[in-house]
Amino acid sequence: MDLNSVYQRLNTGSKKWSQYPEDVLPMWVADMDFPVAEPIVMALRNRLEHPLLGYCVAQDSLRQTLVDHLARHYDWVIEPEDLVFLPGVEPGVNMALNTLVPAGGGVLVQTPNYSPLLHAPAHWKLPRVDLPFRADANGEYPTDLEALQRGLARSRALLLSNPHNPLGKVFEPEELRAIGEACVQQDVLIVSDEIHADILFDGRRHTPIASLSAEIAERTITLMSASKAWNIAGLKTAFAVVQNAALRERFNNGRLGLVDSVNALGLEATEAAYRLGADWLAQVNAYLQDNRDYLAQALQTRFPGIRMNLPQSTYLAWLDCSALDIEHPQQFFLEHARVALSDGLEFGAECGQFVRLNFGCPRSMLEEALARMERSLQRR
Template structure:
């Protein structure tokens, strides 16, 4: 059945972080949380689960493990065994578990920039030095990993932390680029920690490639972190999973819980099962809608915002906007105060990103249109 994703649903007074962060007259287009209703099949499954009156501590059932094994094979051609899955309350707890358990004190952590703020900050959580690896851009505005710089930075490094697909750039890594990254890490025996939370949202027929799926050697040196939370809009259920294929690495990784990373939400496990087993049709429609929103945004920027540049996102529902042509000191503050539109501030993603903002287009088209109209009016007279 076709979805009606144009309907705007009021999220005020629901405890929504996205809609509670700013006053009611501000249109929030910042945090990576879509303004679409959850797939009906997931809602139905949660309602059915609540017919049972017990909500105690839960563990993943064999059926969920098998569903994920089948999903990883059908989506990516990646053969994973059920025992190689570790369930977590979020991707970032997994990243921090890995750094704490697997990286020796004093060893640098390499992170590409710009990048998702918690990935930039996680090394400091464990007093580990961070090495920034800026992306390079070609004449077409495509972002690429500087392999030569990576090889120079890797000797002695404890981990390479990546976002694949990339947030905020919306970049989908090619198999060739991932292989180059993987080969460089293997040559230096460097652990790879790969945040692949946006793996299910790609545009223009692209396919996601988990870096660990490229070879058994890479699988043995990689912690892969995934979740249904972004694609299926269930982030509030706090459920994710790690794929760790080497038994020793898996044991050491799990030891990093230290009673800080607890068991997983009972409803989150239920929702994850149903999302990957039955949510494909819903996701296909949402993905098509997101791609249309992306294209609408790109056309609007070209025709109505000559001072803003955007490289077309290949993945995610997040647009990385270069506002340097507007001549503003602080674009995020300007649009918040003058347009009443809340965007993510560029410096959250890297020190050299003061002229950037990140815009979430994962919303009904009327909200996207309203946000752009407000931004356009705020720029009149500049």
């Protein structure tokens, strides 16, 4: 598979490439510029041989494929009936908050955080309780467990981003266990967004928080999808793992006419990804790690005013531009470099000096984006 080819995505309805004028290089939304794995394409073609595309349900083969994937990759044993299929992780987050958190119950969110998670509590008039990450001397972002306990005392739910977006943090099992046990002790629901679980660097391994103990699993809604790792976000398919049957029933009741069934092609693509997409994913992960390392080297040698802690997961780099002394870095690079990055303010009110850069693209696109940014700073 050739990951270096640049595919023309203008006029395809791509959100990433439609948001800005054609002369802007889009490096913002979490959407990779790589072609979909051939097994997924073949599965879609085969499905389209049948002329009907009515309402669909997940078949037993898809459920078993996911059960096998979770056991093989995470040592997480679940049952097929634990799976709930959804048109996205974000709808699952909002279903959980609206249905399972009592009125006025606080929702603890580690900040900075992915904008839809950050703003979800307000949709349901639930107070958000922020738990800020602070980088330690090693550039890591450990959870402040004492602050966690204080935050949980004011909360009825924890929104967890695991792996973390935008920090690219992979939580170690010991840290997750401490978080999970604190939630058990304080009777707090865990809603865990694990959409980036299959994008990992440097030999790391993802740990679903619900896999750590039966007690943690009993209060956890885990949300996953093939959309990020296999680049099929437009097919709008995700799934929740809810091992507590009573909690699963209450969660499903939260559809409320808003969260409908999953489309037929998304279900086919998801099964093909998890069943047949391992080789493609391994190649993409290796390419992403090389892109990450190229980006890190370029920032170190060519951008003394920008700092980045090396992402351990995702294809998203969290760039600290505070040393550039630019009031609004995202706007500066958009106007002067014609490069569209995600604005740090989307991830937290204290993040105005940060931008998020998507390096899930052919190397030539990453090189061009950095060259444009470098020239814009030289002209300043």
